[in-house]
Amino acid sequence: MSADDPNALIPTSQLRARYGGVSHMWVERRLKDDPAFPRPLYIAKRRFWRLGELAAWERSVAARRQPIAA
Numbered sequence: 001m002s003a004d005d006p007n008a009l010i011p012t013s014q015l016r017a018r019y020g021g022v023s024h025m026w027v028e029r030r031l032k033d034d035p036a037f038p039r040p041l042y043i044a045k046r047r048f049w050r051l052g053e054l055a056a057w058e059r060s061v062a063a064r065r066q067p068i069a070a
Contacts, residue, residue: 011047
C-alpha cells in the first residue's frame with residue numbers, strides 16, 4: 001500500500017513520528033480523552049492506524065480552530 005492509500009496501515013511508532021515525536025502517553029491520552037481520535041486495529045497484539053482516519057481527524061481538529069484575531 002502506498003502512503004496515499006487511505007487504507008494504508010502504520011504502526012504506533014510512525015503515528016508518534018507523524019505528530020512530531022509525541023510520547024506513548026500522548027497517544028494514550030488521545031484514546032482516553034478524545035472520542036473523535038481514531039481507534040487502532042490490533043494485528044498480532046500490535047496496534048496499527050489507518051492513514052485515512054488519521055487524516056480525517058487532523059482535518060476535524062483544524063476545522064475546530066478559531067481564527068486568530070489581528
